[in-house]
Amino acid sequence: MHSKEQISHDEYQKTADWLMSQTQHRPQVAIICGSGLGMLCDTLKCQDSFAYSDIPGFPQSTVQGHAGRLVFGELKGKTCVCMQGRFHMYEGHSLCKTTFPIRVFKMMGVDTLIVTNAAGSLADGLQPGDIMIIKDHVNFPGLVGLNPLSGPNDDKFGLRFPAMSGCYDRGLRCLAMEIAKQQGVAGLTREGVYAMVGGPNFETIAEARLLHRLGVDAVGMSTAPEVVVATHCGLRVFGLSLITNKVATSYEDGESVDHEGVLEVGRLRSLAVQQLVAELVSRLEINNNSDGAV
Ligand SMILES: O=P(O)(O)O[C@H]1O[C@H](CO)[C@@H](O)[C@H]1O
Ligand SMILES: Nc1nc2[nH]cnc2c(=O)[nH]1
Numbered sequence: 586m587h588s589k590e591q592i593s594h595d596e597y598q599k600t601a602d603w604l605m606s607q608t609q610h611r612p613q614v615a616i617i618c619g620s621g622l623g624m625l626c627d628t629l630k631c632q633d634s635f636a637y638s639d640i641p642g643f644p645q646s647t648v649q650g651h652a653g654r655l656v657f658g659e660l661k662g663k664t665c666v667c668m669q670g671r672f673h674m675y676e677g678h679s680l681c682k683t684t685f686p687i688r689v690f691k692m693m694g695v696d697t698l699i700v701t702n703a704a705g706s707l708a709d710g711l712q713p714g715d716i717m718i719i720k721d722h723v724n725f726p727g728l729v730g731l732n733p734l735s736g737p738n739d740d741k742f743g744l745r746f747p748a749m750s751g752c753y754d755r756g757l758r759c760l761a762m763e764i765a766k767q768q769g770v771a772g773l774t775r776e777g778v779y780a781m782v783g784g785p786n787f788e789t790i791a792e793a794r795l796l797h798r799l800g801v802d803a804v805g806m807s808t809a810p811e812v813v814v815a816t817h818c819g820l821r822v823f824g825l826s827l828i829t830n831k832v833a834t835s836y837e838d839g840e841s842v843d844h845e846g847v848l849e850v851g852r853l854r855s856l857a858v859q860q861l862v863a864e865l866v867s868r869l870e871i872n873n874n875s876d877g878a879v
Contacts (some may be wrong), residue, residue, distance in 0.1 A: 622851050623847070
């Protein structure tokens, strides 16, 4: 199911054209809201919003905490498009579908993608409520061939064999750390490595121990395919994980995780995440892709 479906260049273009016919906004920045982080959209001014079900070609969100709305608007002088709800592989979408919006955004002229997610911590220094700036990722589905770039390459978007070293922009990571200091949340913020697993179940103890030994700092069920597709088509990427729980690594400790708890931490930390993202957006220098040419 995952690697067979292909989406043609025209299909991405149709969706981009439809959206551009419905809104005057021409976004420079795209933001994907993770579980419980949909409030990132609330800061946008002069909003135009669309239910995913009304957008031709868009998949539907099925997960609680992912509203299923695309919101355009202004944030600190930049035009943004914000996905209030993302698509996950475990919902049954093909990886092309989970990453469909990324190429549409590229065609609309987006220059920078900001991905956010909720994730479980495997690192001693990351507690629930902390913010992890993503330095790199381990794409477990990708390592075994579940990759949105599988199938014929669309050369108009990017190379057959795209490099992924440096896919999380170093300058933006430094800027985010500086902003965290200025906003008084440096104590809650550090860099780390995110790993994507397929889900939808959370980790067993043995899986958690394996991830820990591999050097993974935080684990979730999203983000990596979006970043792979964004990097392939030349978007600059910034990512952050809100740590919503510790992943249990001992048979003795009573740590347990559920989605409601994940959403609750999102609500509690919404303001800090919102302020960090807003300031980052305000200080972005936008340099390319203003015509959306691919
Ligand atoms: O990655 P996001 O969409 O933030 O969601 C995370 O939270 C859900 C589990 O609670 C999973 O979908 C996991 O990936
Ligand atoms: N796989 C995974 N995804 C998450 N999303 C939020 N917390 C977790 C977690 O502990 N594990």
